[in-house]
Amino acid sequence: MNHFRRSTRFLNVYICSLCKSQQLEKAEAALIDGIRIGYLPDTTTYNTLIVGYASSVGFDAAYSILHRMREAGCRPDVVSYNSLISSAGRCALLSKSLELFEQMHQVGVNPDIWTYNTLMNLLFKYGKPEEANRVFCWILSNNVAPCATTYNTMINGLLKAGYASYALRFFRSTQRCFGFTGGIVTYNILINGLCELGRFGEVKRVLKELDELGTTPNVITYTTVMKCCFRHGKFQQGLEIFSDMKAKGFTFDAYAYCTVISPLIKMGMAKEANECMEQMLRTGIRFDLVSYNTKINLYCKLGNLEGAFRLIDEIEKSGTESDVYTHTTLVDALCKNGDIDKAQLHLKHMEMRGFKSNLVACNSLIHGLCQAGQVGNAMKVFKKMEMKDSFTYTSMVQGLCNAREFLTAYKLIRTCLREGMTLLASVRRAVIFGLRVSGYKRQARKLKSEIRMASVYRYEG
DNA sequence: TTAGGGTTAG
Numbered sequence: 001m002n003h004f005r006r007s008t009r010f011l012n013v014y015i016c017s018l019c020k021s022q023q024l025e026k027a028e029a030a031l032i033d034g035i036r037i038g039y040l041p042d043t044t045t046y047n048t049l050i051v052g053y054a055s056s057v058g059f060d061a062a063y064s065i066l067h068r069m070r071e072a073g074c075r076p077d078v079v080s081y082n083s084l085i086s087s088a089g090r091c092a093l094l095s096k097s098l099e100l101f102e103q104m105h106q107v108g109v110n111p112d113i114w115t116y117n118t119l120m121n122l123l124f125k126y127g128k129p130e131e132a133n134r135v136f137c138w139i140l141s142n143n144v145a146p147c148a149t150t151y152n153t154m155i156n157g158l159l160k161a162g163y164a165s166y167a168l169r170f171f172r173s174t175q176r177c178f179g180f181t182g183g184i185v186t187y188n189i190l191i192n193g194l195c196e197l198g199r200f201g202e203v204k205r206v207l208k209e210l211d212e213l214g215t216t217p218n219v220i221t222y223t224t225v226m227k228c229c230f231r232h233g234k235f236q237q238g239l240e241i242f243s244d245m246k247a248k249g250f251t252f253d254a255y256a257y258c259t260v261i262s263p264l265i266k267m268g269m270a271k272e273a274n275e276c277m278e279q280m281l282r283t284g285i286r287f288d289l290v291s292y293n294t295k296i297n298l299y300c301k302l303g304n305l306e307g308a309f310r311l312i313d314e315i316e317k318s319g320t321e322s323d324v325y326t327h328t329t330l331v332d333a334l335c336k337n338g339d340i341d342k343a344q345l346h347l348k349h350m351e352m353r354g355f356k357s358n359l360v361a362c363n364s365l366i367h368g369l370c371q372a373g374q375v376g377n378a379m380k381v382f383k384k385m386e387m388k389d390s391f392t393y394t395s396m397v398q399g400l401c402n403a404r405e406f407l408t409a410y411k412l413i414r415t416c417l418r419e420g421m422t423l424l425a426s427v428r429r430a431v432i433f434g435l436r437v438s439g440y441k442r443q444a445r446k447l448k449s450e451i452r453m454a455s456v457y458r459y460e461g
Numbered sequence: 462t463t464a465g466g467g468t469t470a471g
Contacts, residue, residue: 150464291467327469332469
């Protein structure tokens with residue numbers, strides 16, 4: 001008996017390593033070979049396959065393992081259900097996750113703290129913070145012991161839902177009532193959430209608290225603060241953090257590299273970004289989709305569009321699906337290159353592949369059409385767009401000014417202001433100047449005063 | 462089997 005148990009354990013370890021490297025066919029073959037020579041698969045074997053199928057194929061494939069498991073006489077346990085609940089959530093199937101939670105009760109499998117943590121996380125992720133909070137209260141009232149992940153999930157979810165003050169109060173109360181001190185993960189969650197909300201004073205206080213606790217910041221802490229600096233225009237400070245990380249000997253992962261490469265591209269420092277990318281390639285890091293998208297963006301900015309398109313094949317060969325970022329980056333590059341026809345063709349290609357029309361791609365197209373002097377065509381795209389933002393209006397108004405259609409630009413800019421959006425100052429000035437020199441002095445005065453009023457309103461708001 | 466950082470447009 002012990003012999004079989006030990007052998008099954010070896011079989012499970014082997015199947016697990018195959019699943020992790022996405023070799024599902026080999027994992028299935030190992031299972032068949034194992035049975036043939038008398039190593040009976042157990043619940044852990046099938047749980048391993050659930051995780052393998054969930055990460056490489058998808059929820060349905062993972063769910064089908066549950067039936068195979070029962071047919072083989074193995075009873076699904078809490079790990080089987082937790083893995084499936086999590087997989088359904090990753091595939092945007094929240095109702096399926098909740099269904100599986102119900103099913104657990106019906107078949108007599110008791111949920112554990114992992115089940116509740118996963119559910120809470122999914123409820124926050126899909127915009128249901130009240131329900132996530134109800135799960136937390138349920139945990140407490142039913143004497144299930146929360147763990148660090150439970151508190152961290154609550155803090156993260158509350159911050160992402162915009163309840164920063166409540167998240168901080170929640171953290172303080174877990175410290176007081178449950179003796180939860182919080183570790184580096186908690187502090188990283190707090191720093192990231194507060195950075196996203198622009199509450200830099202509190203970020204500084206949290207960083208100080210981390211230091212006082214004697215906890216060493218890790219690569220995630222640094223990456224988070226660095227991104228925050230770049231996002232708020234503090235490029236020099238961001239680059240200093242990057243140098244500091246190198247000096248301290250941090251091992252850079254794909255997240256850290258992408259965090260620094262993208263702002264370098266944005267700042268027009270393509271040469272430096274390329275050096276950083278080459279460094280990233282030298283480390284042999286496995287490229288995931290975001291890394292590939294960053295590389296595609298870099299190639300586009302270096303003018304290597306052919307190389308950028310070749311990278312799509314590389315992505316697909318690596319077994320990853322390209323996404324809306326991949327294609328939108330290419331549409332923008334084609335527009336900037338003046339290849340408007342190719343950009344429009346690529347947009348059609350995106351639609352055929354099931355990508356919905358997206359704001360960024362339309363904005364790039366409007367900008368490209370205006371730059372190419374096709375203001376009429378740009379206006380057609382503009383009118384068809386269901387959603388517009390300040391980028392849309394800025395490009396369109398700029399295009400109209402270049403075409404000396406100041407009255408139309410005047411009407412658009414007023415709509416934009418009414419909707420509470422801002423335009424680049426240079427574009428606002430161009431419209432006012434254009435109106436004046438074209439003899440529309442009254443409209444120019446009116447617009448100037450409306451712009452002033454809108455800025456006062458925003459300031460007071 | 463659960464929680465934290467990275468990608469596109471004016």
